[in-house]
Amino acid sequence: xxxxxxxxxxxxxxxxxxxxxxxxxxxxxxxxxxxxxxxxxxxxxxxxxxxxxxxxxxxxxxxxxxxxxxxxxxxxxxxxxxxxxxxxxxxxxxxxxxxxxxxxxxxxxxxxxxxxxxxxxxxxxxxxxxxxxxxxxxxxxxxxxxxxxxxxxxxxxxxxxxxxxxxxxxxxxxxxxxxxxxxxxxxxxxxxxxxxxxxxxxxxxxxxxxxxxxxxxxxxxxxxxxxxxxxxxxxxxxxxxxxxxxxxxxxxxxxxxxxxxxxxxxxxxxxxxxxxxxxxxxxxxxxxxxxxxxxxxxxxxxxxxxxxxxxxxxxxxxxxxxxxxxxxx
Amino acid sequence: xxxxxxxxxxxxxxxxxxxxxxxxxxxxxxxxxxxxxxxxxxxxxxxxxxxxxxxxxxxxxxxxxxxxxxxxxxxxxxxxxxxxxxxxxxxxxxxxxxxxxxxxxxxxxxxxxxxxxxxxxxxxxxxxxxxxxxxxxxxxxxxxxxxxxxxxxxxxxxxxxxxxxxxxxxxxxxxxxxxxxxxxxxxxxxxxxxxxxxxxxxxxxxxxxxxxxxxxxxxxxxxxxxxxxxxxxxxxxxxxxxxxxxxxxxxxxxxxxxxxxxxxxxxxxxxxxxxxxxxxxxxxxxxxxxxxxxxxxxxxxxxxxxxxxxxxxxxxxxxxxxxxxxxxx
DNA sequence: TTGTAAGCGTTATCAT
DNA sequence: ATGATAACGCTTACAA
Numbered sequence: 295x296x297x298x299x300x301x302x303x304x305x306x307x308x309x310x311x312x313x314x315x316x317x318x319x320x321x322x323x324x325x326x327x328x329x330x331x332x333x334x335x336x337x338x339x340x341x342x343x344x345x346x347x348x349x350x351x352x353x354x355x356x357x358x359x360x361x362x363x364x365x366x367x368x369x370x371x372x373x374x375x376x377x378x379x380x381x382x383x384x385x386x387x388x389x390x391x392x393x394x395x396x397x398x399x400x401x402x403x404x405x406x407x408x409x410x411x412x413x414x415x416x417x418x419x420x421x422x423x424x425x426x427x428x429x430x431x432x433x434x435x436x437x438x439x440x441x442x443x444x445x446x447x448x449x450x451x452x453x454x455x456x457x458x459x460x461x462x463x464x465x466x467x468x469x470x471x472x473x474x475x476x477x478x479x480x481x482x483x484x485x486x487x488x489x490x491x492x493x494x495x496x497x498x499x500x501x502x503x504x505x506x507x508x509x510x511x512x513x514x515x516x517x518x519x520x521x522x523x524x525x526x527x528x529x530x531x532x533x534x535x536x537x538x539x540x541x542x543x544x545x546x547x548x549x550x551x552x553x554x555x556x557x558x559x560x561x562x563x564x565x566x567x568x569x570x571x572x573x574x575x576x577x578x579x580x581x582x583x584x585x586x587x588x589x590x591x592x593x594x595x596x597x598x599x600x601x602x603x604x605x606x607x608x609x610x611x612x613x614x615x616x617x618x619x620x621x622x623x
Numbered sequence: 624x625x626x627x628x629x630x631x632x633x634x635x636x637x638x639x640x641x642x643x644x645x646x647x648x649x650x651x652x653x654x655x656x657x658x659x660x661x662x663x664x665x666x667x668x669x670x671x672x673x674x675x676x677x678x679x680x681x682x683x684x685x686x687x688x689x690x691x692x693x694x695x696x697x698x699x700x701x702x703x704x705x706x707x708x709x710x711x712x713x714x715x716x717x718x719x720x721x722x723x724x725x726x727x728x729x730x731x732x733x734x735x736x737x738x739x740x741x742x743x744x745x746x747x748x749x750x751x752x753x754x755x756x757x758x759x760x761x762x763x764x765x766x767x768x769x770x771x772x773x774x775x776x777x778x779x780x781x782x783x784x785x786x787x788x789x790x791x792x793x794x795x796x797x798x799x800x801x802x803x804x805x806x807x808x809x810x811x812x813x814x815x816x817x818x819x820x821x822x823x824x825x826x827x828x829x830x831x832x833x834x835x836x837x838x839x840x841x842x843x844x845x846x847x848x849x850x851x852x853x854x855x856x857x858x859x860x861x862x863x864x865x866x867x868x869x870x871x872x873x874x875x876x877x878x879x880x881x882x883x884x885x886x887x888x889x890x891x892x893x894x895x896x897x898x899x900x901x902x903x904x905x906x907x908x909x910x911x912x913x914x915x916x917x918x919x920x921x922x923x924x925x926x927x928x929x930x931x932x933x934x935x936x937x938x939x940x941x942x943x944x945x946x947x948x949x950x951x952x
Numbered sequence: 953t954t955g956t957a958a959g960c961g962t963t964a965t966c967a968t
Numbered sequence: 969a970t971g972a973t974a975a976c977g978c979t980t981a982c983a984a
Contacts, residue, residue: 380723639961
């Protein structure tokens, strides 16, 4: 197999522990003679030695690794969020193990199992299978395992959500100011949790006195296309739409256009998430921005707080959203 | 720390080895009495036992893990490719450790180091820092370490490239058939390796007798926007463009439009990669498709072939490309 | 300054 | 059918 500390010890005629000492120069307490040090270092280098993560993890009980569970990478929201979280974790000296479930609940459990077996020190969940009653939820709760559920709001574990209300208020106000009297909301169908976006939408419409309609939509782009197509043909369709994600907004717009509508002339469309890709779409997407980079940083900070102090109480972090006006509405 | 096999042994009054036997029911050779089995299983379940990956890896010398190095996830090409590779690996019983370098050569080496320390059994490289002369290149070569370099063509290690020629030929022929007499190619600037796309483009233009121009472009979307903007204002610009990636094509189109051009009327644009997202762009992107899903599967198969037989000679796999006609050209 | 030995959680090889 | 023990690669007391 790979080169070990024992190989180095043998080759340089010293004990394993001496090699270990040299290789972890940190041990300032005990010193090593310059001669041995140089010798060992040379041998280690010549042999292409690389410490074994598993051996170290086993004996230290630490992995400096976080787990991240997501359904897939299709949507730019997810891939940008994953990237943001990886970068943030890296900056704090942690690695991230990404696990994709392909939206299969069974696989989701396998992913969690695998992360736990690898002894990740904390878990970030972008999917929502973990909820009260669920075996893992109870486990995390009981063990005070550092986990953060994104876009959920249970109180036994830490969560990070976005206050959509402000964003939706701004969005509806913006549409009203542009003369729209009715707004449609394309929501994600079959959400197992409370649909905060939906609620925020309804409240915003009520507050601003504009008529509200909602349309259900699946999670694939094809669903989005079909919904756009259906809305375009509907008898009395609204003149503006808010879609639950930038990704889905592109699908919906595709469907709308297939029916000959122009954006934003015939239909104003506002997305949600604030993905980078929304900015180069045509027309550039007006969107309810959740601040992906900031969110990624905040969630990593949050989980690391728990990692560093397992007795810390769970936190429910709520981040603001704001309307980012571009050209699609 | 976590529950161990020893805890279970103690709690159920049997030896560690018995517990291990029960937990790895595979050991058909030696049997365990039904009573002990049930007892141990119950205790393990009650205690929420989870085997330690590190301990197993240490003891077996296997991790069933592949490493994957990429610059970032910004471009849909990368995120779709990473997803495809993860899914393919998963299907073959391997996990993928993703490591992002943020295009920083120094970090790239750290990523490799980290993957090697974790004893991944093979590495997939989407970036191109590993090349002859490079310390890691020599290491991989010498150790016959299972590694696949994507879009590079050295012969000491396995590589996977795409035969762009067919795709470019089709693309140029398509443009010519639509009446374009000159075609521009937006290439990635400062490629440290031979630029195959560039070469294929030049050949295709020569073959089809159309005038060729090339434009250099950085890797960020902003670079793409600026190049589009510059091309739009150029005195005698071509009427059609091929861009080195779908992602960058969206940036270029953005710039073109800022100058008032319509796509494809004022400028036909062909992207490259065949990303899913290109299909919902507006207008849907005509693109030179590399077949991301198939590529992901092929590359995982390739690296696993090497994993299973370290003495296997490196392979240079070349996959076909084809033109996917949509609406942008 | 350096060596010896125990232990981290598993599995595998012997015994019993 | 089950138990004891060594080994995997490393770190860390403790001795020398």
